[in-house]
Amino acid sequence: MSPYISPTKRKAAVALLLLLSTEKVEDSPPKRQRIWTKAWLQDRDVLSHDNLLRELRLSAPDDYKNYLRMPEDAFNHLLSLITPCIKKQDTCMRRAITPEQRLTATLRYLATGRALQDLKFTTGISAQALGHIIPETCAAIIQCLQNDYMKFPSTTEEWLKISEGFAKTWNFPNCGGAIDGKHIRITAPPNTGSYYFNYKGFFSIVLLAVVNSQYEFLYVDIGKNGRVSDGGVIEQCTFYHKLRNNLLNVPTNSQTFGGMNFSFVADDAFALHEHVLKPYPLKNINYERKIFNYRLARARRVVENAFGILANRFRVLHTAISLRLDKIDIVVYACCVLHNYLRRQHGGTYLPTQAVDYEDLQTGEIVPGEWRSYPAVLTNLQICVPRNITCNAKQNREKYLHYFNGVGAVEWQNRKIV
Template sequence: MAANINSRRNLSGEEKRRFAAAVVVASLLKARKDKGRSKRSCWKRSWIEKRAQFSQFSNILPELRDKDAHSYRRYMRMTHDQFVNILRLVSPMIQKKNTHFREALPADDKLAITLRFLATGDAFRDLQFAFSVPHNSISGYIPEVCDAIYQCLKEHHLKVPNSPAEWNSIADNFHSRWNFPQCIGAMDGKHVLLRCPLKSGSYFYNYKGTFSIVLLALVDAQYKFIYVDVGKNGRVSDGGVFKDSSLYTTLEEGLNLPPTNESHLPYVIVGDEAFPLKKYLMKPFAARALNKERRIFNYRLSRARRVSENAFGILASRFQVFNTRMAVKTSTAEKVVLASCALHNFLRDASINKESDSQYIDECDVDQENVNSLEITEGGWRQNHAVGFNGLADLPCSITNHSSADARNIREKFCTYFNNEGQVSWQWQIKD
């Protein structure tokens, strides 16, 4: 200090004035920077410090786990054993180290809060009171946990088939369950609705007047996702979504499929009017000028295609974050979608393999058809969406009529097959 004073005494008059002016400017800049900044009242709120006392994870979940397993499954969307299995996989990726200032949030708390967010779509500010964790902390690690879930589950539960045997197994299931031979998947696409992303303008603005990213998926005969593409902005046309996907490139280049052996019918994917007619992608005949044979084809295709509708419906019913307009960044929304699809397959696999005492999908959850009357009993997910907001909106129908002669010939070939050697007894009840 003495040195500073002495050096200041040696300054000339002009230099002293400049020094004083610099001090004043620095003070004004600091005052402007501090203006409006609220002073932190405390490092951590008292009710957050008492997380062990107030948190649902510390109190309610152990009680449900030990005395009410059914309610535990409804709350977490899975059994406790399944929760432990996922926790074991993701813990190395999401557990942080403790510091001298605070203890890191345990990995099981992070996973529980993330699963509850996926199950309900509750706002982060509401979740903070249920788990005694600040909302800004929740918003920071939910993308991290969702990404960890997807990365850990995708290899075994959300993997695109890459061998003839795997594709043949899917085709056999479609033939035996839905009477559609040589089908290797049902394709569908949905708009995942968002609140308007910051500074995005109309980039994510879709034809329904909302903001969204697009989820494109291929579903097998057992309501499982075998391919998922998410992230295209909702403004992109339906044809653009498909053409910009990696699945389109793979299909154009050719899949590793087994030899054709069913009446020389090629392997195909089934879809609705939102997609173009391709050699590998069958869609219904247009409603105008339908004859009996084409009605039969449309009916048989709709039976196989319905699995994709039900898969999306079950996904939104189990993970009701899809029944809200997600108030998150688009990058976070993509991770939420991928994690939810991976969890859907994980839980579906456990149900199919009878690894759990819980049924992820019951008969009443999906559409049921009475083959004697062709009446459809709608699945429970349709009834739920009819009375509430559904955040998964359909893609618009394709407006292009351009298709190759080969694609049209293949569709006619399937039409002929379904009306002759591939017929089922109840299909003739279709009305003209």
């Protein structure tokens, strides 16, 4: 049976509770008023780099090209391709960021690698919005360009066409591409420990690429953890899986020059394979093997130059990229696709002769490209320890050795050997 409370006491208790609740509200600090967006960001059209770009477009086209890493016609063409993928609708609450503003912000990020908190003052777009816009725009660039500018060969005829380029330009027959890999520096991902910590002492993911004779990427694999740094990264990618299982439709020996295996050239970071050629070890090396190593290194220069130009055109690769891992993969892939696009559509301005290593036709001397005058920012993979090399792989390398020292010799190669 509940105790009886008189009406007078009940009224007194209610009054006390009301008094306490009133005092609590008065003592609590006032709530911070939230705003939709900062006022200066709403004046994006006036305060951002849009006005600067309009001026550069009219009076300083070279500076415009340097600012976005592409000439105006290339930008306009790219913008027309990706606009349907990135265009947003205005709402009653605010105006949408235009496709042009999204693309210029993304290209400036790729060109400089500036922090998003810094980039917002140039673009007039908040860092939080940039964190969504840049990966989204990079994904649109990949979607619109990769089928035309990074199509991986799928037929024997396509592989033969690529090998013709290596034979004509670099005197290396039956070559389907040059393979190499680089470490892309990143900030330490949360809760991953040392999983992405590489042998050079920083956090990274690996960019593995196959490049044709014209410095274009045929295939890229991005995202393997930097700890896999002994060349074993190639064994985890789809390219090597298909190569090892004869699923690439590469030419057979009856279709190749001299009946030699159709091959890809690589350095010491990769294992010797029946379709992958690498240099002979320098220990106890003889004259004929030095000739082979020289001819192999000569063909491999295309991938070294491709990486060098990529890093110098897109300076985001000079920084420790501070994005989510899946977004980093998209950003790096977009740089590779844009490299191919600009190389093919605007090769004279994007990749002038002096920018890459080129050959003196009279002496055969290699003149270093301009990119080599800058400090190297992409770290090589660790040298692979030879293991389980098949007899077929050794015999194939010996065939190329005899070819380069016999009927396939070039007149200047002996001057290169000391």
